[in-house]
Amino acid sequence: MSAAAPHHVVIVGAGFGGLAVCHGLAGAASRPGLRITVVDQRNHHLFQPLLYQVGTAVLATSEIAWPIRHLLRRRKEVTTLLGVVGGIDVDGRHVLLEDGAALHFDSLVLATGARHAYFGHDEWEPYAPGLKTLEDATSIRRRILLSLERAERESDPERRAALLTFVIVGGGPTGVELAGAIAELTHQNLREDFRLIDTRKARVLLIEAGPRILSSFTPDLSDYAQRALQRLGVEIQLGSAVTDCNDHAVTYGGQVVAADVILWAAGVRASPAAAWLGMPADNAGRMKVEPDLTIPGHPEIFVIGDTATINAWHGNPVPGIAPAAKQMGLHVAQTIKRRLQGDMRARPFRYRNSGNLATIGKRSAVIDFGWIKIRGWLAWWIWGLAHIYFLIGLRNRLAVALSWLWIYLTGNRSACLITQVDHRPKSR
Ligand SMILES: Cc1cc2nc3c(=O)[nH]c(=O)nc-3n(C[C@H](O)[C@H](O)[C@H](O)COP(=O)(O)OP(=O)(O)OC[C@H]3O[C@@H](n4cnc5c(N)ncnc54)[C@H](O)[C@@H]3O)c2cc1C
Secondary structure, three states, X not given: OXXXXXXXXXXXXXXHHHHHHHHHOOOOOOOOXXXXXXXEOOOEEEOHHHHXXXXXXXXXXXHOEXXXXXXXXOOOOEEEEEXXXXXXXXXXXXXXXXXOOEEEOOEEEEOOOEEEOOOOOHHHOOOOOOOOOHHHHHHXXXXXXXXXXXXXXXXXXXXXXXXXXXXXXXXXXXXXXXXXXXXXXHHHHOOOOOOOOOHHHOEEXXXXXXXXXXXXXXXXXXXXXXXXXXXXXXXXXXXXXXXXXXXXXXXXOOEXXXXXXXXXXXXXXXXXXXXXXXXXXXXXXXXXXXXXXXXXXXXXXXXXXXXEEOOOEOOEXXXXXXXXXXXXXXXXXXXXXXXXOOOOOOOOOOOOOOOEEEEEOXXXXXXXXXXXXXXXXXHHHHHHHHHHHHOOOHHHHHHHHHHHHHHHHHOOOOOOOOOOOOXXXXXX
16 A cells, blocks of 8 residues: 555445444544545435334434435545446446546445345336335335325225225335334324224235244244234235235235235345446345455455345354444454554454344334343333434434324324325336
8 A cells, every 4th residue: 555645445335334434434544644435326324224214204304314425524534426336447446437437446345235126026116115215215105195195085995995905015124114103104193184084994914925024033023023013903914925016906825905005125135236346146136255345356345234245143144234234344444444554464354243123113122132132112112222322413313202202192293294296107
């Protein structure tokens, strides 16, 4: 590394992993010289764990997202750029943006995350949207609220039943959280708002292809979550894979269920970082990285977070969750700092388990810390406090805590807003 010109670190993606690299490099700029460029296709950092609450009208968008430029405003060595990366010139050391620009790097960190996957059925996406961005969340909110509005004006009982049927595909944490929140919204929070329909009769159906929901948790916590969801009025269908989705129905296990709102929470696919680098990826598109999170043959390129796969959790794969992305980001920052001081030794990344959490409605949750398992209201409080703690800024912490307290006490969800138009195409 040259001591003359500042070492240029380019970080692609200002999600949990990318921001952790940036934070980990704080204070390293003066000696022997460092400059950082953060590139993201969006102008905001998003707290994805609470996205389902925007989708179900609990929180407003601005409570879970912050402009990246503002977050990094005090870091004079950091430049923030809005741009979509479309490739990497590995040998020439350039990040290639889709608008034709190129950024030279000395060290590169790819932290571009993942999106939902439809297992080869991308044609289902317009009918069964997933939840990954703020736009996804507001579009899901719009679909849920529009369906209720249309049901209020529908005189045909069969159509009305379809408009009051909400299907969630995938029984992982996101599917469980969405199902619980939609059941509470329809069965409890909105029951006084409509005159011609009884929202308590809304059908919330959670479809899971595997034998149990929350398969990454222990079976007793899965059982508990299943019972807690059923108490909220969620119907759970296990062991049935979805075989078709369109604008008016979902098909699974040979059954066709008429539904206007179908939400997808069944799978993820990593960003195409492996393809940009010309490296092999696993079935979910994640790049297999070296023990120190670099790519084979290129110690100056790191891949972290949801877009990487590594067996660094006592020999098991590191889970695709926010704490893992943050830990990887901090490890990369340490590596770059050591290299700037002349220490070029590669140190393996090791994941420290920080627990597996999922919430079921506004009164119950399950937590698996490995050494202890907690469920019920105590787990919900731990979940709530942890999420408030990890939000950025005092204002957001207070705003979210107040929104939750308000809904807890009054049942009023203030974010029941239908915004933008419904672009869903008609199917056959
Ligand atoms: C709905 C939902 C709920 C979740 N709940 C939890 C939870 O409760 N607890 C938990 O620990 N984890 C949860 N996760 C997972 C967690 O959010 C991810 O593991 C984490 O965000 C991964 O961090 P990352 O830095 O790899 O990617 P991300 O945080 O996704 O960041 C990727 C960034 O890269 C940018 N980007 C992508 N492609 C490009 C490109 N071509 N050019 C420029 N920029 C690009 C994106 O805009 C984004 O800002 C949840 C995820 C979702 C979707």
